[in-house]
Amino acid sequence: MTASRYESLTRDELATLVPELLLIGQLIDRSGMAWCISAFGREEMAQVAIEEWMGASPIYTLRMQKALKYEGVDIFTIFKGLQLDIGAPPQFMDFRYTIHDRWNGEFHLDHCGALMDVEPMGPEYVRSMCHDIEDPTFDATAVATNARAQIRPIHRPPRVPADRNPHCAWTVKIDESYPEVFESADCTALRGSKAALTELAPIDETDEGRSDYSGDVLADLDFAEFSHSALVRIADEVCLQMHLLNLSYLRAIDRRTETDQYLDIATKQLTGLAGIAAGRIRAALNLPADETGALRVLELHPLLNPAAYVTASVADGTIQVSHSPAHHDGSWISIVGPERLAPLQALVRAVDPYLDVEVSGSPVVEPAETWTLRVVRRNEAAAEAGEVAVTRFSTGAAFEFEHRKALPLIVV
Template structure:
């Protein structure tokens, strides 16, 4: 059961990189409110913990799904190409593989750096030094516990326009001591999201069913089969939920339950609205209830269906959205659990990414769940402040380009 099954292969090929980018922009929403609550140092600690808890889990999931499991540098690089931490082109990773145990990558463009550089050198150091050192190793750990990622050079840039913006080595050596397992790792590793089973990829469809074979300079998503793209989309949604679960673990460590939920809801609202807007544009949809229903069915906050259990239906000129009381997302405390019948503000932000006139209202509740009805008011509503904060990122207006046929990156 997948919301993405009804899309064409061409539509999925456009949608998958959008989902990766929107997953990356989660932190543009969440970290703004984290700075407000805990300061720059607290924000840095939260960012480190959320990525350490989430990235090893979802990296292994994608490796299994696309059958490129292994313990090599090449496997690490393939994982990065399908990671919300490294959306294509916005985080323009380039790779070189020397052998099984050695390689380099560099970024010809870094959207995250473009967002942070105007904030000053202290924030650049926090991102490119304090956060990247432990989180790059955590991502590599998913492939090989003896892999280490170390900088050749990195920001602050000197000169200010230096390119590539950073460069790193990846070395696998049995003498490397694996990084310590984070204290709260089990809280995310044992989540429903971490163990959720999704439909296998049918190898008989036209197009690539996996990512076996050589590492490619870029992933051209149109080369993959419909089934592979559908699985990628659902996995990327889980990446977003897992990252948010890690975020909430870190936030709860530093605040009371009510404060943590408030920050989580602000993070949800900010990314939900911007994601709706980008999904509507990338699929060339309108602003009517039919367009809203389509965006709701595809929105990563509400997917995969087997995790959220959410039902969407068109009723005359309104859209009805039903939330079950029991689901994997509710059990984990993921985004849908942050919505209540008494407070629908994150959902209002989400639907107004399609059209600013949409408004949500409770339509009914029973022993199994509750239903929201969404229709259009006569006048547009003001954009939520949480969405405006997230829009600060250059990713809000980023456009993907066709780079042509990718090249295989063979061992030098």
């Protein structure tokens, strides 16, 4: 089984990186939806988001349940899943949970980073996100746990009064009398992808620290309590969440576009995300702002992870990319290479604007084809790519995490 690239990080480094990866996953939409609004308008953008999240979230939710051994059919399982979901990154989407019993609970958001991003755009965009998108996608996330779960609003934005807190509140109920929710056709199709079927190394239960998330639901996850082995698996699973969400996004884009527009939107989404993600990874791990640091950021970036899904090797100051399951799926790595440099340039320039990439070889279409990337330094600094600047509009681009203790929730 392919070793994870995250194995090389220390336990403390992984505990820092995992919430960063969860937040980076949330920023996929901050990058991608801007281009959907431009191409299709607000209402069609909302429909893309619905199809995207309904297609991916039931698959990756169940993967994380199995990996961390908290599979179930109850409220406890749903809440644990949300805490490890790129749709609800810790603190940026500050979910606070209340549990009444196995079948009844509530949550509210003390801070909703997505709302902070959308409110300046006006109430129509808020309604699109908090009503049109949330209603079907919350239930789609819950269907991985129980097909008769319903997540319904107590109150939600647009906020009245304008500074209302908490930002929103919801009930979560499971009842056999509720109509069964079924997964979408996109979800069914995506289950056959290489991403959905990727096998990752099991967690070593003898490793020091928490090896799973069985037991009590915790108000906040303290990732430092997890073992090195568990954190490696979580990091790889979170990257697969991103790939699955991206593949679902691309399915929605594909049915609305011709080839050239599809590639244009897909590349712009990746370029914006690649730059913001690279800057956050470098800062979180305090990596040097030079060629060595940029190569290390690239090695740890979701573009190239998990290693079991994206085939690449690092040697002699270069990264060589070969045909992989990700190419088969048409995931991010399939749209970069010798003929499409913008996402790779945005990535290394987020480390230092004087950096650039030189890529040689063939675009990877067939199994025998490879390309090789070397990070180089230029004499003049490059301006930040417009796609990165668009993504930086999100408050998530500069969001700072705080340390929180893992305290068990008490059933009330």
